[in-house]
Structures are given as C-alpha cells and as structure tokens.
Amino acid sequence: MxxxxxxxxxxxxxxxxxxxxxxxxxxxxxxxxxxxxxxxxxxxxxxxxxxxxxxxxxxxxxxxxxxxxxxxxxxxxxxxxxxxxxxxxxxxxxxxxxxxxxxxxxxxxxxxxxxxxxxxxxxxxxxxxxxxxxxxxxxxxxxxxxxxxxxxxxxxxxxxxxxxxxxxxxxxxxxxxxxxxxxxxxxxxxxxxxxxxxxxxxxxxxxxxxxxxVNPYRSNLNPSVRIVWTPRGRKQHLLKFIQERKQEPGLVYVRTRRDSENLAEWLREKGYSTTSYHAGLGAEERRAVEASWLSGKIPFVVCTCAFGMGINKPDVRWVIHFHAPHLLSEYVQEIGRAGRDGKPAQALMLISEPTGWLDPEDKQRQRFFEDRMRKQQLDAQQLMKKLPKKGEVNAVAKQFPDSAVALSLLHSSGQLNWLNPFEYIIEESRPKQLTTQLNAAKQMNQYLTTKQCRWQFLLNAFGFDKEAANWRCGHCDNCRK
Structure with a gap:
C-alpha cells in the first residue's frame, strides 16, 4: 500500500x-x-x-x-x-x-x-x-x-x-x-x-x-408539466411565463443548438435581453454568456443540456423546459439549477398535446431519438462482423471511421472487453438487450403523463422506494390539483 x-x-x-x-x-x-x-x-x-x-x-x-x-x-x-x-x-x-x-x-x-x-x-x-x-x-x-x-x-x-x-x-x-x-x-x-x-x-x-x-427531493422546487396545443401556443406560454417573472434569473432549456439560437433570436425581437448557449460555442463566447448571466446583465439564457452543470448561481428562480429532455436524469439535473438558495423556485415543462395532431414536434423528436438509437445498435452488430477480433482503437478507427461508437455499443452489449484503454478483444456471445436508453425514454414519457405526485414519481424512478411510499409533496402541479 x-x-x-x-x-x-x-x-x-x-x-x-x-x-x-x-x-x-x-x-x-x-x-x-x-x-x-x-x-x-x-x-x-x-x-x-x-x-x-x-x-x-x-x-x-x-x-x-x-x-x-x-x-x-x-x-x-x-x-x-x-x-x-x-x-x-x-x-x-x-x-x-x-x-x-x-x-x-x-x-x-x-x-x-x-x-x-x-x-x-x-x-x-x-x-x-x-x-x-x-x-x-x-x-x-x-x-x-x-x-x-x-x-x-x-x-x-x-x-x-x-x-x-x-x-x-x-x-x-x-x-x-x-x-x-x-x-x-x-x-x-x-x-x-x-x-x-x-x-x-x-x-x-x-x-x-x-x-x-442522498434523496433528490427539494421542498422548495415546484415541478409542473403543461400541455400546449400548437407551436404558436408553446411560444405564447413561454412569453407569459417570462413576463410574470420580469428580471428574475432563470433558464430556458431546449433540445438542439438550432433551437437555442432560433428561440433566443425570437425572444430578442420581442424585446427580451437574452442569448443562446450550446456546446458549439467557442470557449470565450461561452465564458461571456456565463459571466453575463451570473452577473445579472441578462436575466435568462436559452440553452441546451451543455449549460448549467457545475455553474453555481444560487438565486435562479425558474427553469422552463421548452422541450422535454429525453431522459429523467437530464431533467432532474436541469431543474436542480433552480432554487439553490433554498427559496421557492418553479420548474415548468411544456409538452405537445398527446395525439400530436396539432403539434407533432415532440412525437417526431422522440421517434428520431429512438430510430437513431436502434440504427446505431444495428450498425454496430453489422460492423462487428468486419472488425478484427483483437485490435487497437486508433488503428481500427483509420480503417473503419464509425468504429468508436460500434466498439462502445459492443462493450455495452457484453460482446467486447477492453484489455487496456486502447486495445479490445471481441468475445463470441449473444448480445445483451441494449434497452437502457430506450427504457429511460419511456420512463420520461410516463413522468409527463403521470397523475401521481411528481416528486413521488421521481423518488421511485431513482430507487428511493421506501421514501416514496405514501409520499405527497403538496407543491407540484398534480398535488395542487
């Protein structure tokens, strides 16, 4: 030792x-x-x-x-x-x-x-x-x-x-x-x-x-989910929510870089002082956005999941999800940016009406995510037949440009072992069902439509079953109904 x-x-x-x-x-x-x-x-x-x-x-x-x-x-x-x-x-x-x-x-x-x-x-x-x-x-x-x-x-x-x-x-x-x-x-x-x-x-x-x-429950954080009926309705809801909270620090979460840029531009045209933030910005741009938000120069940022991890601003009063994230873990991370000072904070999520007839965007987003996951898994199984049974990551990547993702999916499905961080060996075995992400996406949908206490649902989802038994937070939208 x-x-x-x-x-x-x-x-x-x-x-x-x-x-x-x-x-x-x-x-x-x-x-x-x-x-x-x-x-x-x-x-x-x-x-x-x-x-x-x-x-x-x-x-x-x-x-x-x-x-x-x-x-x-x-x-x-x-x-x-x-x-x-x-x-x-x-x-x-x-x-x-x-x-x-x-x-x-x-x-x-x-x-x-x-x-x-x-x-x-x-x-x-x-x-x-x-x-x-x-x-x-x-x-x-x-x-x-x-x-x-x-x-x-x-x-x-x-x-x-x-x-x-x-x-x-x-x-x-x-x-x-x-x-x-x-x-x-x-x-x-x-x-x-x-x-x-x-x-x-x-x-x-x-x-x-x-x-x-430690149990993720926070008594000052009030989660709610609201159905919007059209793309225009979604924007109007957002405007109304922000207008009611003039100059209070907050965050608007969206799915993609393009969404963050387009929505920030639209809000600026409406007279709001805001900007977009995503992983595609350079280090200096990111720093400038963070500094403007932390200092209160701009009250809120329109961002992707790239924003917020580790950024400590205690007085964030609200987080609004303009689009639902794919995974509950992302959602809990992101609403956790609000109310770190212990004072009440709102966490609102806007979702399309369930049929998707009037606003198919949410359904399309979800389907795109699931199709991409399935395609990547299928591609990995196909590529496995061509890959050397034993190989070195960088050498294999030169020959097969998509191999990095395939190797990680094969590891995930129990068909590959890492001999060291650079060399692998493929084991002949039946793939384990790769359902983690797809199950997690289903769980997110269940959260959006649940009638039970939101916090009770989250506690159960993260394995705090004992604490969740007979739980009622009293301050989420479902409890307030």
Whole structure:
C-alpha cells in the first residue's frame, strides 16, 4: 500500500474552514471525505447544489500526488479550476480548445509533479501526450474521480464512446507504478437510477465501493408539466411565463443548438435581453454568456443540456423546459439549477398535446431519438462482423471511421472487453438487450403523463422506494390539483 497516513480529522476540518470558509461539513460530506482519504472506491449520488466537488477536491489537496478529475464539459472544468485558482490551489485543466502554450505549461507542471488536481475529459485523458506522462513511474497518482458520472450512462454508448474505456485506466496505470501503489476510483453524480448505478460500477470496475446516496427531493422546487396545443401556443406560454417573472434569473432549456439560437433570436425581437448557449460555442463566447448571466446583465439564457452543470448561481428562480429532455436524469439535473438558495423556485415543462395532431414536434423528436438509437445498435452488430477480433482503437478507427461508437455499443452489449484503454478483444456471445436508453425514454414519457405526485414519481424512478411510499409533496402541479 502507499506509505501514507490520512491526516488527522481536526486538520481536515481546519483546511476545509480555511479554504472554503464554512464552519462544518453537511452530511454526508464528512463521511465521503474520510472514505476518499482512506483510498477506498466509492459511488456518490448527491443532489445538485449538495456540495459534491468539495468532497473530492479537499482530499486531493490534502494528499501528496495527483488526483485526476474526469469531467464531461469544458465549461464545468473551467468553472471549478477558476474557483480553485482564486483560492491559490494547485489545479489545472486540459482540453482540446486550450492554446498550445497553455497546454505545454500544464503538461510541464504535470511532469514536475506540481499539480494536486488535473481536470480533463475522457478523450483528453486517453490522448497520447497525456497518457504517456501519466504512465511515468515517478508520477504519483492517488485517485481517479469521475465527475457527473451519469454522463457515462447518458453519452457513453454513442455520443462520447471514450467513457466506456475508463474502467481499463486504473489497471493500465498500475502496471507502470511501483509495486504496492494504490489508485482509488470514485464516481459522483446527482442522478443515477438503480440501472445506471449498476452500469457505472461495472464500467469503472469499482472494487467494493462505499455507497453514498442522498434523496433528490427539494421542498422548495415546484415541478409542473403543461400541455400546449400548437407551436404558436408553446411560444405564447413561454412569453407569459417570462413576463410574470420580469428580471428574475432563470433558464430556458431546449433540445438542439438550432433551437437555442432560433428561440433566443425570437425572444430578442420581442424585446427580451437574452442569448443562446450550446456546446458549439467557442470557449470565450461561452465564458461571456456565463459571466453575463451570473452577473445579472441578462436575466435568462436559452440553452441546451451543455449549460448549467457545475455553474453555481444560487438565486435562479425558474427553469422552463421548452422541450422535454429525453431522459429523467437530464431533467432532474436541469431543474436542480433552480432554487439553490433554498427559496421557492418553479420548474415548468411544456409538452405537445398527446395525439400530436396539432403539434407533432415532440412525437417526431422522440421517434428520431429512438430510430437513431436502434440504427446505431444495428450498425454496430453489422460492423462487428468486419472488425478484427483483437485490435487497437486508433488503428481500427483509420480503417473503419464509425468504429468508436460500434466498439462502445459492443462493450455495452457484453460482446467486447477492453484489455487496456486502447486495445479490445471481441468475445463470441449473444448480445445483451441494449434497452437502457430506450427504457429511460419511456420512463420520461410516463413522468409527463403521470397523475401521481411528481416528486413521488421521481423518488421511485431513482430507487428511493421506501421514501416514496405514501409520499405527497403538496407543491407540484398534480398535488395542487
């Protein structure tokens, strides 16, 4: 084992008070920090705004050596690293949009062991220049943290296939480290239902993980779903909702980049000060939008799911879903941006009338999503017949441009194993039914049409059955009826 004694608890608390200025930990922060300082694997589910990042940042800062934080979005990394640097703490980030001079400086700091925390995406972690440096025997790595771990489930099969290779990272790194080295792995998320928890544990190869989970219920957050009968009606509803909340900070969530640009433009024509935000914007544009919103210069942003993760604005009074998200986990993440100060906040979702005759958009969106999922699965099974049984990711990608997604889907269906993060072996076996995303989409539809308490539905969906029994929140639209 690493020759290291966890610091005394009074020193842990003193560091916490000095760096963050709070008096004491909120449960279960203290237990999670103790667990990570003891170098144990862990799966942590805590609601948005519950103080997850402190739980892995503090242990990383108190240990010698490096903690790697795998994070899905550049904006999320930038926010966390900026906050840490403002406190003069040794943290850095690496992503594809960094200027090459900054990238070189971070890689040098990594080689010289000057960093406690390094934030990167799964793709950057597995890029050659970074991987080569991480494998150097003298570089001490304490832990691998997967932040926003629901992205592994939500995006890992198709959109971000590198997520599926993360379980092979620890064993591969340990081959290069001195004997007895220990690297712990911990996954943090606000939303993971029982099936997602199982996927995260299996993909990351967590070893007897400690399990912490906090009920997602928030008494100040009032969810409601409203049927709109036409595309014009949807826009009118949005306008009325915003007019009633003049200058209150909020967020409008839409499905696609184009939706966010078109709707923001329409709202500006109506005299509202707003802008669009999506993953297609450059780093400087994103920063400018975030700064304008955080400072109150613009009261609300029209955004895709790329906005909000890790951005902390306590006084958000409302979130409106102009389009329903595909998955409940996305929905809970996004409404969780509101009311972090504990004061009442509204979470409204607009949906087409159920037949889809007057406004077929929602049905079309849903069908497009399901068809694309099925096509990708079918393509993966077809491509498997052509792929080498044993192969190296980059070499195979040159020959078969769509292979990255196919490999991750084959891993998901139990037909492929990763020998290390770069080499796979295909196992001859019948594919497991890949129903995760499609089932999750069905669950979202059930939520939209349920007559039961919205919070009761959400508690059941995320595995809090005991808490959900006989539950009635009293403040969602269904309870108020």
């Amino acid at each position: 690493n020759q290291h004694q966890p610091p005394a608890w009074k020193d842990v608390r003193a560091a916490f008070q000095k760096i963050w200025g709070y008096d004491d930990f909120r449960p279960p922060q203290g237990e999670i920090i103790s667990c990570l300082l003891a170098e144990k694997d862990a799966l942590i589910i805590m609601p948005t705004g519950g103080g997850k990042s402190i739980c892995f940042q503090l242990p990383a800062l108190l240990q010698t050596g490096l903690t790697l934080v795998v994070s899905p979005l550049v904006a999320l990394m930038e926010n966390q690293v900026q906050e840490l640097r403002q406190r003069n703490l040794s943290a850095a980030l690496l992503h594809s949009e960094l200027p090459s001079s900054q990238r070189r400086a971070v890689l040098q700091a990594l080689e010289r062991q000057q960093l406690r925390l390094l934030y990167l995406s799964p793709e950057t972690l597995l890029s050659a220049p970074v991987w080569e440096r991480l494998c150097q025997p003298q570089l001490k790595i304490n832990g691998l943290i997967l932040d926003e771990a629901h992205c592994l489930v939500q995006w890992g099969d198709t959109f971000r296939p590198a997520y599926r290779r993360l379980g092979a990272v620890r064993p591969a790194l340990l081959k290069f480290k001195p004997q007895g080295t220990h690297i712990s792995v911990a996954a943090f998320t606000a939303t993971a239902d029982p099936l997602a928890q199982k996927t995260i544990k299996e993909v990351l190869r967590l070893e007897q993980p400690a399990f912490f989970r």
